[in-house]
Amino acid sequence: MDRGALGPLLTTVLDALAAGVTRRGGPIPAVSPEDLAAEIARAFAPGADPSPELDSGRSTSGSTGPGFSRDPGRDPGRGSGLDSGGGDPDALRRLTEILAYGSADPADPYCAAHLHCPPLPVAVAADLAVSALNPSMDSWDQAPAATALETLLIDELAGLVGYPPGAAGVLTSGGTESNLMGLMLARDHVLGRATGRRVEVTGLPGDGPRPRIFASSVAHFSVQRAAALLGLGEEAVVPVAVGDDLRMDPGALAAELAASAGRGELPMAVVATAGTTDTGAIDPLPECARLAAAYGAWLHVDAAYGGGALLSDRLAPLLDGVNLADSVSLDWHKLGWQPVAAGIFLVRQAETYASLARRAAYLNPADDEDAGYGSLLGLSLRTTRRADAVKIAVTLRTLGRRGLGELVNACHDLALAGAAAVRAHPRLELHTEPVLTAFLFRYLPTDPAAGPAGPAEIDRVNAALRRRLLREGRAVVGRTELPGDGPGRVRLKLTLLNPTTTPEQIERLLETVVEAGQAEEAR
Numbered sequence: 284m285d286r287g288a289l290g291p292l293l294t295t296v297l298d299a300l301a302a303g304v305t306r307r308g309g310p311i312p313a314v315s316p317e318d319l320a321a322e323i324a325r326a327f328a329p330g331a332d333p334s335p336e337l338d339s340g341r342s343t344s345g346s347t348g349p350g351f352s353r354d355p356g357r358d359p360g361r362g363s364g365l366d367s368g369g370g371d372p373d374a375l376r377r378l379t380e381i382l383a384y385g386s387a388d389p390a391d392p393y394c395a396a397h398l399h400c401p402p403l404p405v406a407v408a409a410d411l412a413v414s415a416l417n418p419s420m421d422s423w424d425q426a427p428a429a430t431a432l433e434t435l436l437i438d439e440l441a442g443l444v445g446y447p448p449g450a451a452g453v454l455t456s457g458g459t460e461s462n463l464m465g466l467m468l469a470r471d472h473v474l475g476r477a478t479g480r481r482v483e484v485t486g487l488p489g490d491g492p493r494p495r496i497f498a499s500s501v502a503h504f505s506v507q508r509a510a511a512l513l514g515l516g517e518e519a520v521v522p523v524a525v526g527d528d529l530r531m532d533p534g535a536l537a538a539e540l541a542a543s544a545g546r547g548e549l550p551m552a553v554v555a556t557a558g559t560t561d562t563g564a565i566d567p568l569p570e571c572a573r574l575a576a577a578y579g580a581w582l583h584v585d586a587a588y589g590g591g592a593l594l595s596d597r598l599a600p601l602l603d604g605v606n607l608a609d610s611v612s613l614d615w616h617k618l619g620w621q622p623v624a625a626g627i628f629l630v631r632q633a634e635t636y637a638s639l640a641r642r643a644a645y646l647n648p649a650d651d652e653d654a655g656y657g658s659l660l661g662l663s664l665r666t667t668r669r670a671d672a673v674k675i676a677v678t679l680r681t682l683g684r685r686g687l688g689e690l691v692n693a694c695h696d697l698a699l700a701g702a703a704a705v706r707a708h709p710r711l712e713l714h715t716e717p718v719l720t721a722f723l724f725r726y727l728p729t730d731p732a733a734g735p736a737g738p739a740e741i742d743r744v745n746a747a748l749r750r751r752l753l754r755e756g757r758a759v760v761g762r763t764e765l766p767g768d769g770p771g772r773v774r775l776k777l778t779l780l781n782p783t784t785t786p787e788q789i790e791r792l793l794e795t796v797v798e799a800g801q802a803e804e805a806r
């Protein structure tokens with residue numbers, strides 16, 4: 284990478300980010316979706332003029348242009364677009380600035396809706412190095428060092444999960460892809476064993492017992508989607524009942540497995556969630572493992588959120604039993620402070636990866652592999668693949684497990700403090716104590732003249748107050764629904780992933796929620 288070309292552009296980016304953030308002035312821009320889309324369209328239009336409010340901090344890059352050309356005499360010039368085929372050297376500044384202005388900023392303490400973390404600067408910087416070097420993980424000769432580094436990182440993460448030597452894994456786009464991979468290997472392994480066929484080659488058998496997947500009723504929707512993609516159908520997923528704490532009820536799992544086997548079906552996989560997306564509830568992993576083993580089913584643990592607990596001595600015991608899983612999903616773009624994407628898929632035994640192995644003459648010919656030029660192609664669903672391992676490896680070494688664990692603990696403390704503030708507030712109702720770094724709650728409207736609001740009205744006010752906060756650019760809080768039927772299930776959610784946020788800021792955020800609730804109630 285030509286430092287001369289990249290350096291001035293980085294200055295442009297950093298200046299434009301600062302200008303956009305200043306203009307936003309909050310966790311999300313106070314703008315309607317239509318107005319924002321119109322402004323983006325103006326900025327994206329060929330030859331767009333910088334709008335007055337966007338024209339702050341504009342820097343003209345020096346003698347080097349934005350592209351490959353190093354000829355200072357051939358600056359393409361602004362004012363021409365696709366129609367004339369011309370370029371626009373200001374596009375980087377203009378679009379970066381509007382992107383920063385129009386972003387939901389996970390580094391803002393009032394942006395606390397989703398499993399959407401503020402990335403660590405060191406991880407962003409490492410990711411920039413990856414963009415500049417552009418290794419691709421599908422063959423050794425496109426990524427010599429990154430191939431070796433990903434292999435070492437996977438070994439280390441397998442150790443973190445408690446896997447013995449002989450584990451394997453790969454970096455993924457996230458929990459969705461990791462869950463698909465876990466269930467694909469489950470299908471090939473368990474259905475293959477039951478039918479004596481290589482299902483990945485011959486396809487699903489038209490006869491024989493119906494394969495079923497058991498996951499809690501609040502498991503991530505990617506489980507159903509994976510079942511659909513694997514040809515099993517979404518209805519292959521048996522929803523297992525949860526308790527009030529939204530953890531899978533092991534008695535219900537035992538009963539569903541027994542009923543399924545009684546119907547002559549094939550219990551193919553149990554998916555245990557270690558940290559549900561909404562509340563961080565952790566299914567009873569040892570019981571799930573015992574029951575899966577008793578029925579010959581694959582155990583996949585979806586630890587996309589809760590896997591971060593493994594970094595913390597305080598919270599790691601919550602995941603006891605995760606090492607019993609046949610496969611695990613982790614997401615370091617959640618409790619790991621990485622830029623998207625930083626998904627990890629692990630299997631306990633490398634042999635179970637067999638059905639995914641691929642030989643492509645142009646990527647990993649056998650004689651190259653025999654000569655030591657091994658590639659990771661056969662570990663991934665993807666071919667061209669970004670070196671997402673690099674930023675994770677850099678982060679792990681820069682902060683250490685202990686440093687990362689302190690960030691996890693800080694977010695856990697914040698959630699405990701936030702939940703205590705909710706409990707202390709007469710107009711707020713807590714759902715359950717936080718397990719990890721998130722909790723559900725709601726605003727309770729109590730217009731004294733109207734008497735206590737009914738469940739449908741409480742739902743309306745909570746949904747509306749959240750949109751009001753978005754519209755006013757004041758806060759981004761989550762909104763979800765508890766499982767079940769009928770009104771009264773809408774809940775607000777705080778997902779706390781910013782370790783620098785203070786408990787006082789969370790208290791003020793909750794006050795802001797109450798103010799918005801009162802404003803909606805009055806409508």
Ligand SMILES: *Cc1c(COP(=O)(O)O)cnc(C)c1O
Pocket residue numbers: 398456457458459460462503505556558559560585586587588614626
């Ligand atoms: C976020 C999440 C997923 C999906 O992961 P992506 O990285 O968004 O693909 C799956 N399962 C759980 C429990 C999650 O929290």
